[in-house]
Amino acid sequence: MSAKRTPTSPGPGHDSHGAGTPADGLAGTAAEVPTADIGTGDPEPAAAPGILKSIVRRPTTIAAGAFLLVLTLIAILAPVLAPHDPDVQNLLLRLKPPSAEHWLGTDDYGRDVLSRLIFGARVSLWAALQAAAVALVLGLPFGMIAGYRGGWIDTILTRIMDAIMSAPSLVLAITIVAVLGSGITNAMLAIGLVMAPRFFRVARAGTMDVRHETYIEASIALGCSTLRTTVRHVLPNVLPPIILVISVSLGTAVAAEASLSFLGLGVKAPAASWGSMLSTASSNIRLAPYLVWPPGMMIFLTVLAFTYVGDGVRRALVRTRSGN
Amino acid sequence: MAGKRAAGVMAHTGNDATGAAADLLRVENLNVEFRSPSGGWQTTVQDVSFSLKPGGSMALVGESGSGKTVTSVAVMGLTGATGGRIASGRIVFDGRDLTAGTQKQWRDLRGPGMGMIFQQPIRSLNPAYTVGDQIAESVRKHLGLNRKQARARAVEMLEMVQIPRAAQRVDEYPHAFSGGMCQRVMIAMVMACNPRLLIADEPTTALDVTVQERILELLRDLQEQTGVALLFVSHDLAVVAELCQQVVVMYAGEVAENAPAEKIFFNPRHPYTSGLIGSIPKPGLSTDRRLRAIPGGIPAPGAWPHGCRFSSRCAFAEPGRCDVAHPGLIRMDGAGEHDVRCVRAAELSLDGVTV
Amino acid sequence: MLRYAGRRLLAAIPLLFFVPLLVFALIELAPGDPATILAGDEPTPERIAAIREELDLNDPVLLRYIQWIGGVLHGNLGTSFVSDQSVTDLLTRRMATTMSLVLVAMIFAIVLGTALALAATLRSGGIVDRAVNWFASIAIAIPGFWFGLVLVSVFAVGLQMFPAFGFQPLSAGFWPWLSHLILPGFALGLLPAAEVTLQLRSALGQVMKTDYILNAEAKGLSRTSVVFKHSLKNACIPVITVLGFRVAEVLAGSVTIEMIYNMPGLGRTAVEAVQGRDVPVLLGFVLFSTSIVVLVNLIVDISYGYFNPKVRS
Numbered sequence: 001m002s003a004k005r006t007p008t009s010p011g012p013g014h015d016s017h018g019a020g021t022p023a024d025g026l027a028g029t030a031a032e033v034p035t036a037d038i039g040t041g042d043p044e045p046a047a048a049p050g051i052l053k054s055i056v057r058r059p060t061t062i063a064a065g066a067f068l069l070v071l072t073l074i075a076i077l078a079p080v081l082a083p084h085d086p087d088v089q090n091l092l093l094r095l096k097p098p099s100a101e102h103w104l105g106t107d108d109y110g111r112d113v114l115s116r117l118i119f120g121a122r123v124s125l126w127a128a129l130q131a132a133a134v135a136l137v138l139g140l141p142f143g144m145i146a147g148y149r150g151g152w153i154d155t156i157l158t159r160i161m162d163a164i165m166s167a168p169s170l171v172l173a174i175t176i177v178a179v180l181g182s183g184i185t186n187a188m189l190a191i192g193l194v195m196a197p198r199f200f201r202v203a204r205a206g207t208m209d210v211r212h213e214t215y216i217e218a219s220i221a222l223g224c225s226t227l228r229t230t231v232r233h234v235l236p237n238v239l240p241p242i243i244l245v246i247s248v249s250l251g252t253a254v255a256a257e258a259s260l261s262f263l264g265l266g267v268k269a270p271a272a273s274w275g276s277m278l279s280t281a282s283s284n285i286r287l288a289p290y291l292v293w294p295p296g297m298m299i300f301l302t303v304l305a306f307t308y309v310g311d312g313v314r315r316a317l318v319r320t321r322s323g324n
Numbered sequence: 325m326a327g328k329r330a331a332g333v334m335a336h337t338g339n340d341a342t343g344a345a346a347d348l349l350r351v352e353n354l355n356v357e358f359r360s361p362s363g364g365w366q367t368t369v370q371d372v373s374f375s376l377k378p379g380g381s382m383a384l385v386g387e388s389g390s391g392k393t394v395t396s397v398a399v400m401g402l403t404g405a406t407g408g409r410i411a412s413g414r415i416v417f418d419g420r421d422l423t424a425g426t427q428k429q430w431r432d433l434r435g436p437g438m439g440m441i442f443q444q445p446i447r448s449l450n451p452a453y454t455v456g457d458q459i460a461e462s463v464r465k466h467l468g469l470n471r472k473q474a475r476a477r478a479v480e481m482l483e484m485v486q487i488p489r490a491a492q493r494v495d496e497y498p499h500a501f502s503g504g505m506c507q508r509v510m511i512a513m514v515m516a517c518n519p520r521l522l523i524a525d526e527p528t529t530a531l532d533v534t535v536q537e538r539i540l541e542l543l544r545d546l547q548e549q550t551g552v553a554l555l556f557v558s559h560d561l562a563v564v565a566e567l568c569q570q571v572v573v574m575y576a577g578e579v580a581e582n583a584p585a586e587k588i589f590f591n592p593r594h595p596y597t598s599g600l601i602g603s604i605p606k607p608g609l610s611t612d613r614r615l616r617a618i619p620g621g622i623p624a625p626g627a628w629p630h631g632c633r634f635s636s637r638c639a640f641a642e643p644g645r646c647d648v649a650h651p652g653l654i655r656m657d658g659a660g661e662h663d664v665r666c667v668r669a670a671e672l673s674l675d676g677v678t679v
Numbered sequence: 680m681l682r683y684a685g686r687r688l689l690a691a692i693p694l695l696f697f698v699p700l701l702v703f704a705l706i707e708l709a710p711g712d713p714a715t716i717l718a719g720d721e722p723t724p725e726r727i728a729a730i731r732e733e734l735d736l737n738d739p740v741l742l743r744y745i746q747w748i749g750g751v752l753h754g755n756l757g758t759s760f761v762s763d764q765s766v767t768d769l770l771t772r773r774m775a776t777t778m779s780l781v782l783v784a785m786i787f788a789i790v791l792g793t794a795l796a797l798a799a800t801l802r803s804g805g806i807v808d809r810a811v812n813w814f815a816s817i818a819i820a821i822p823g824f825w826f827g828l829v830l831v832s833v834f835a836v837g838l839q840m841f842p843a844f845g846f847q848p849l850s851a852g853f854w855p856w857l858s859h860l861i862l863p864g865f866a867l868g869l870l871p872a873a874e875v876t877l878q879l880r881s882a883l884g885q886v887m888k889t890d891y892i893l894n895a896e897a898k899g900l901s902r903t904s905v906v907f908k909h910s911l912k913n914a915c916i917p918v919i920t921v922l923g924f925r926v927a928e929v930l931a932g933s934v935t936i937e938m939i940y941n942m943p944g945l946g947r948t949a950v951e952a953v954q955g956r957d958v959p960v961l962l963g964f965v966l967f968s969t970s971i972v973v974l975v976n977l978i979v980d981i982s983y984g985y986f987n988p989k990v991r992s
Contacts, residue, residue, distance in 0.1 A: 163697040166976070170931030171949070171968045172698065178953040178961050179705045179717075255822050259935050262824055263950050282828055282939055289832040296825035304820035405896045434899030442897075447890040452912040452988065461908075462898045497988040513898070 061312030064305040071302065075121040084112035086119040087270045095288040104294050107280050109270075116272035117294050123273040124254050124302065127188050127266070131253035132246055134192020139199025144230055144238065146200070147207025158204070161197040169194040170259055177265045184257075184273070187266045191256045195249050202245050206238035240320075244313045251306030258299045274299050347416070348378040348553050349399065349521055354413035356391075356398050360626060368408065368625045369394045370577045376570070378520065381547060381554040383564040383585075385600065386574035389622040392557050395574070396523050399555065400440050401430035418520070435466040438521040439514030444530050445506035449498035455482075456494030459513045466517045481512035485542060504535035508542065515546060522546075525557040540566060562604045565589060565677075573597045576622055576633040579653065583662040590676045593656055593664040595638045598674035632667070640672055691973040698969050699962050700744060706958070707740040717956045733760060734958060751966065757959035761952075766963040769948065774967075776846045776944035779856065780933050781971075783864030785871065785926070792875025792918075793911075799876075800883040801906060811876060818873035824935035827866030831939065834862060844941040863940045867932050871925045878921050882914035889913075916986050923979035927972045 074081060084102075090110035098105045104113035142161075146154040164172070169191075176190035210216055210233070219229045260266040261275030262282075269276070274295040281291035352373050360366035369391040376382045384392040397403055401422060403410050415422045417437060422430050442448045450458060459481055460474035469477060475494070482490035485508040498506060507527055514522060524543065528536035544567060547554055558564055564571060564585070571588040573581040573596060581594040592598045599618040620637040623629060629636060631647035638646065645667055654669055656662040666672075706717075714730040715722050730736070735743050750757060756766035799811040834840045841862050847855040886892060887910055895909040934946030941947075945964055952960035983990045 160697075163694050164701075166694060166927065166969075166972060167698045167965075168927040168931035168968045168972060170928075170934055171965060172701075174934065174949055174953055175702055175961050175965050176705060178956065178958070179702060180709055182953070251820070258822055259824060262935060263938060263953075265950075265953060278825060278828060285828065285832050286836050289836060292825070292828045292832050296822070296829065299822050299825060300820055303822065304817065307816075307820050400897055402893060402896055405893055431899050431901070434897055436899075440894075440897045442890055442894060444890050448894040450891040450895065450909050450913070452909075452986065454988075461900065461904070465898075465900060465904075499989050510894075 058312050058315065060308050064308035064312070067301065067305045068309065071121055071305075072125060074118055075125050078118045078122050082112075082115035082118045084115040086111060086115040086272050089270075095284060095291075097288070097290055105288070105290055107277070107291060108284050108288075111270075111272075113277070113291065113294055116277055117274070117298060120272045120274045120277060120295065121298070123184065123261075123267055123271060124257055124275075124299075127184055127257040127273070128250045128253035130185070130188040131191040131195065131257070132249045134189055135195035135199050135249055136242070136246065138193065138196035139201075140203045140238070140242065142196075143200040143203025144207045144234060147204040148211060148226070148230060148234065150208075150211075154204070157200070161200045164194065165197040170256065173256065173260060174263070174265065177260065182265045182268070184261075184267045184271075187257065187260045188253070191253055191260070194256075195252060198245050198249060199242065202241045203238050206241055207234050210234055210237045240317055244310055244317060247306055247310040247313055251303045251310065254299060254302050254306065258295075346377060347375040348380070348418060349555070350375040350414075350416040351395070351399065352414040352416065354395065354398060354415065355411040356394050356403055356408055357411045358408040358625070365409070365411070366626050367411070368577055369398070372413075372574070372577075372579055374570075374572045374579065374582055376521070376553055376555060379547075379551045379553055380570065381556065381568045382570040382572060383568040384555065384557045384572050384574060385559065385561060385564055386580075387559055387622055389576075389624065390574040391577040392574045393525055394577075396440070396525055396555060396557050399521075400434060400438060400523060401427070402440075435462055435517040435519065437519060438523065439517065439519040440523040440525065441507065441510040441514055441527050443526040445510050445527075446498065446501075446503055446530075448510060449501075449506055451498055454495050454497055455501065455509045455513075459494075459509070459516050462513060463516050477516055478512075481516045482509070484515070484546075485509070485512045487512070502535075503531050504539060507531065507535075507539050511539075511542065511546070515550065515552070518550070519552060521553045521555060523555045523557070526559070527556075528563065529559070536563075543567065560604075561589075561600050573600065576628055577625060578633070579663070579665065580634065581662075581664045581666075582653075583656075583664075587662055592674050592676050593662065593669045593672070594634075594666050595640050595672065595674060596634050598676070601677055602675060604677075632665075634666075640668060642668065688977055691977060694973060695966065695969050696748060698965050699747065702958075702962055702965060703740055703744045703747075706734075717958060730760070733758075747962065756963040756966070759952075759960050760957045761955040761960075766959050769960065770945065770963050770967055773943055773945050773948050775848055776942050777930075777933055777937070777946060779846075779849070779860055780863055780867060780936065780942065780944060781926070781929055783857075783860040784868035784929055784933075785922075787864050787868035788871035788875055788925075788929075789922070791868070791872040792879060795872075795876045796879035796883055797906065797911075799880050800887065800910070801902075803884070803887070808880075811880065815873040815876040815880075818869055819877070821869060823866055823870055823932045824939060826869055827863060827936050827939045830862045830866055846940075846942040846944070859940075859942075863936045863942065866939075867929060867936045870932070871922070871929055874921055874925060875918055878918045879914055882917050883910055886910045886914045912986055916983065919979050919982055919986065923976045926975040927968075930968050930971055 088111065090106070093102070093106045093110035095108055096102060096106045096110070102112050102114065104117065107113055107116070139161075142157055146157040172194050173187070173190040176193065177187050180186040180189065207230075216229060216233050219233055220226075224232075257266055257273065258275030258278065261273045262279045264276075264279065267273040267276050277295035278292070278299075281288070281295065284291060350373075354369060354372045355367060356369040357365040358368050372391070372395055374382065384395060386392045394403070394406075394408070397406055398410055399415055399417075401415075404427075410423055413423065417433065422433070449455065456475060456478040459478035460469075460471070463469050463477045464471070464474045467477075479490050479494050482494055487493055487505060487508055493501075498509070501509060510527075522543075527543070528539050531539065540563060543554065543556075546552065554567065556564065556568055561571075569585055571581075571583060571585050572579055573588070573594065575596050581588065581592065581597045583593075588597060589601065592601060596618070603617045618637055623633060623636070629647065631649060632638070632641070632651050635641040635646040641647070651665050651667045653663045653665050654667075656664055656669060712727075714727045714734070714736055717730050717734075718726045735746070738746075747757070754767060756770070758764065759766055759769060762769070795811045795815065799808040802808055835842065835844075842859055846859050849856045883906075892905060892909055895905045900909070933944065934949060936942075937944040937946035938950060945967065948960060949964045951957070952964065
């Protein structure tokens with residue numbers, strides 16, 4: 001037999017070239033040929049675009065973002081857009097079903113539901129912003145301190161945040177409102193406090209990720225102050241996931257504000273918020289069932305929109321991470 | 325897959341099997357497809373045929389990507405569960421065409437008719453149930469044993485695969501077992517239903533070298549004691565040499581060579597087979613321990629070359645002959661025992677095992 | 680195993696007392712005189728003095744807290760400002776309603792969530808799968824109390840299928856009890872049901888791709904056995920964790936639902952306590968809610984042992 005064979009490189013069987021093709025092993029087949037489209041993102045083009053560009057590519061995210069943009073405009077332009085004064089009572093027009101004059105009907109004081117809905121957008125969005133801001137202010141710096149310092153500071157802060165997180169959020173918020181007194185600002189302070197642990201966790205994790213990177217150590221070695229180091233070098237690493245938490249928290253805050261106002265612990269009468277409008281609807285449910293729909297749909301759509309925007313941000317983050 | 329296409333056909337085809345009636349398993353012109361990333365169906369295994377007699381032992385050999393696992397999974401009727409489909413061809417078991425029957429009929433055959441052990445024994449056992457429970461559920465379903473009998477059977481099987489303190493270990497969970505022990509449990513589980521065909525897909529690849537030999541010994545003993553037919557899937561010809569009478573060498577989704585083991589080893593007719601033999605490590609050759617391996621890798625499904633699929637890696641490839649047309653299987657001897665897919669098979673003299 | 684559970688319980692106890700501490704701290708830190716704030720919108724000097732007395736506001740905050748804890752350990756949660764009743768009595772009397780409501784909601788969430796996830800898995804990639812995924816991701820954004828109102832207006836007021844308001848104790852018979860809980864339980868259970876659906880569907884999808892499921896198929900087990908026995912138990916682990924977290928939110932959600940359905944439960948008690956600035960009742964409510972959450976998470980931890988044998992050893 002001739003020995004006319006020369007080549008020498010990797011042996012068959014130990015060869016990895018074929019790995020991942022459907023013909024290779026069972027694990028390979030299952031991974032290669034997903035039977036359901038759950039969890040599979042669209043393939044990433046060669047040039048990884050920025051986060052913003054990536055967010056904008058998803059139609060649901062665009063729709064949700066557009067909805068929120070329009071809602072914001074409506075809130076800002078409420079005095080111009082609202083057909084009636086939201087607080088003017090007309091006892092002759094109590095609980096009238098939708099008509100040409102009052103598109104969404106009137107409530108138990110004869111106030112125009114559409115106008116209240118439009119002004120309610122102001123209250124709801126502004127309240128959500130306040131709550132998210134409170135949560136951000138409480139969660140972000142403490143999270144960065146905990147992640148940066150470590151040690152006992154980290155332990156104590158983490159324990160406190162875990163405790164807040166594991167308590168029933170609305171119960172905690174109600175209690176805080178009870179102590180501080182009802183009113184939209186106190187209610188949002190309470191919701192902000194309840195949401196703060198989310199920001200804390202993300203900020204802490206993001207800080208710990210980069211804490212021991214060389215460029216941070218170098219910055220400290222160069223004599224930069226801790227504040228300067230964290231703001232210049234740590235913050236950029238923490239911000240992208242924080243944006244995700246913000247969009248999710250805004251949705252939570254809209255729903256929470258609605259709950260508290262529904263219970264009479266949020267906005268003070270006669271001011272309209274979607275939650276207090278549902279409270280009105282609740283007490284008149286037999287006479288005017290139509291009152292249930294407009295504020296409820298607005299809360300639902302707004303929460304859904306924030307969820308979808310958050311989902312878009314999350315996908316974009318995953319994609320830019322894996323793209324690197 | 326075939327679905328509920330005329331169940332009556334089965335009884336018919338069962339009787340018309342002339343000549344090959346004695347075969348336990350006959351795979352005829354099997355084509356298996358998987359979804360390609362672009363969306364269509366892509367052939368992964370093409371026109372594969374072989375047969376196995378009751379009590380016989382056959383090896384499916386090839387590198388990863390050759391389609392050997394896909395073929396064995398197809399025999400089990402699990403192609404659908406892995407996301408693929410049998411596009412055409414027949415799988416005849418004990419005279420019955422399984423591809424013409426229903427999923428249910430095939431399912432009922434798994435266990436008492438055929439069983440399979442896998443490459444990753446630890447991952448193949450359900451972490452949430454005891455090993456005894458996982459053996460017992462097969463025999464309760466297929467042999468109709470009650471709870472107590474099934475448990476006794478599980479202990480008996482664990483003893484058979486030489487797991488020490490079987491009566492206690494039967495109540496332990498898979499995470500308490502080592503890889504080799506898990507593979508023994510897998511073998512016990514499959515053999516508990518007295519199958520007629522045992523498919524072993526790289527059963528020792530994931531195990532330590534010292535454990536490998538023991539598992540192979542166990543398989544050999546089991547085959548002698550029970551007369552089960554063995555379809556052994558491996559990339560390692562050295563292992564195959566110890567176990568199998570017949571060897572089917574697969575390359576890029578098709579059969580490259582099919583012959584009795586001694587012909588494969590001492591008189592290979594396909595350059596790929598010869599290359600695989602050359603890559604078997606030989607103890608004692610300390611001066612040149614480097615393996616003579618085949619350069620390059622198996623082309624992926626969908627990227628198969630127009631001519632001979634091995635030609636790009638073949639040291640004997642001749643431009644104008646090997647890369648022009650796709651070669652068919654050529655019968656090398658009168659006895660019909662040696663098939664080769666190589667246009668130059670008759671002219672080449674290839675290296676086999678050197679003694 | 681028992682030691683493990685004991686350790687978890689010990690770790691959870693500080694949590695029980697942290698949240699009330701937060702309330703004490705807030706009363707102390709709130710701008711202005713706490714007694715004046717708590718006395719409501721038109722405080723009379725007598726009322727302020729009475730509050731000062733009742734809450735021992737003249738004592739330092741830490742002492743007040745320790746005294747309260749001492750009372751709790753003796754089963755004494757203080758006396759309601761408004762009704763002069765013992766807080767312990769008040770809460771235990773109203774507990775049955777809330778527990779019934781939360782129980783029905785959780786059962787509903789688990790049953791519906793599991794059924795939808797299984798249906799989607801059995802028809803993986805098909806229209807059912809898509810519909811379930813679509814439904815669950817929408818349902819997750821529906822505010823529970825609004826859904827509760829919609830249910831009232833459709834099923835109680837419109838179709839008159841169920842009683843719109845109130846609660847009947849179990850002692851009044853099973854059907855009267857259940858019929859009052861169907862609508863509120865459904866409203867409260869929708870969100871956790873959607874979460875269970877999404878979590879379980881995704882966990883089942885992962886499990887169905889594992890080698891041991893292929894092995895279960897190779898053993899010739901029925902489709903039912905493969906999905907229900909071999910997949911479900913493994914896929915439950917992440918879902919149980921989510922459920923543990925969710926109980927706190929369901930408990931919180933029961934507040935609004937009890938208001939809508941006019942149910943004499945703890946949530947209603949809490950809202951009334953807020954309106955009447957009834958701090959002892961609120962503290963009792965906070966302690967009770969946190970205890971339930973701690974208890975449920977303990978049960979979750981213990982159940983891991985059943986679903987994941989590795990935890991046991």
